[in-house]
Amino acid sequence: MTDDARPLLIVVSGMSGSGKSVALNTLEDLDFYCTDNLPAELLPQFVRSVASDERGRRRLAVGIDVRNRTPDLARIPEWLSEVGELGFDHKLVYFDTRDEVLLKRYSDTRRKHPLSHDGLPLADAIRLERERMRPLQSIADLVMDTSELNVHQMRRQVITELGIGAHRGMSVLFESFAYKRGVPADADFVFDARALPNPHWNARLRPLSGRDPAVREHLDQDPVVQAFADQVTAFLGTWIPRFDAETRSYLTIAFGCTGGRHRSVYLAEHLAAHFRMLRPEGIFTYHRELE
Known part of the structure; x- marks a missing residue:
């Protein structure tokens, strides 16, 4: 349009x-x-x-x-x-x-x-x-x-x-999920966030999700979370272009945690935002347990 x-x-x-x-x-x-x-x-x-x-x-x-x-x-x-x-x-x-x-x-x-x-x-x-x-x-x-x-x-x-927003090249989906409900069957890469500090144990953050500013700010300030995010970002930065070069239609990158509300959602949004800066089209998010 x-x-x-x-x-x-x-x-x-x-x-x-x-x-x-x-x-x-x-x-x-x-x-x-x-x-x-x-x-x-x-x-x-x-x-x-x-x-x-x-x-x-x-x-x-x-x-x-x-x-x-x-x-x-x-x-x-x-x-x-x-x-x-x-x-x-x-x-x-x-x-x-x-x-x-x-x-x-x-x-x-x-x-x-x-x-x-x-x-x-x-x-x-x-x-x-x-x-x-x-x-x-x-x-x-x-x-x-x-x-x-x-x-x-x-x-x-x-x-x-x-017929809107159509683009050439591979679509990349960053998805969050809860392990207790199973790993998404169509995931190409799965990253386990259960070893990261869990906002669920913070009474103020528990009702929120990884899309809420308070949870984002909390996890932004945690060095363990940022080390994890940086390492995954570097890995995907190497491999997403290679998959794209193979003329794949889409790639699904899934992040899992216990409840699928905080850590996994935060990471999916965080990584999607990073890669949108590199390639504005074709980057999507989906939060299975929230939607």
């Missing part, structure tokens, strides 16, 4: 567990201003407010899903029409996944389905969600089936299918 193009709003919707969070994080990495779980009725107001601030943002993304009231979902075409009148192009992207894959993903992550509070078994909650979301799927500009995709492939597909 060039500076002369019309501003763009992407509405990310679809089944819970199908990759909507991955899509929003990818768009955020591509300099979209993103928000999740926006009440659908506020779409025009959100666009008007963000577009008129001092930064004049022209690329926006909003996550809207079954957490909205069903009557509001039915009125989304009306509100998207208002967004168009504000001068924005808009796309509704719907993420879908087969039911058996959704069941496995929820089992693997142990997360609650948004409709599970109604006392429904998971399979029934998925069936009800599919029914409520059918009107949005029917008007989507793009439907993406993520049943056979891993996280990195989802990100790649968001970039290529939407």
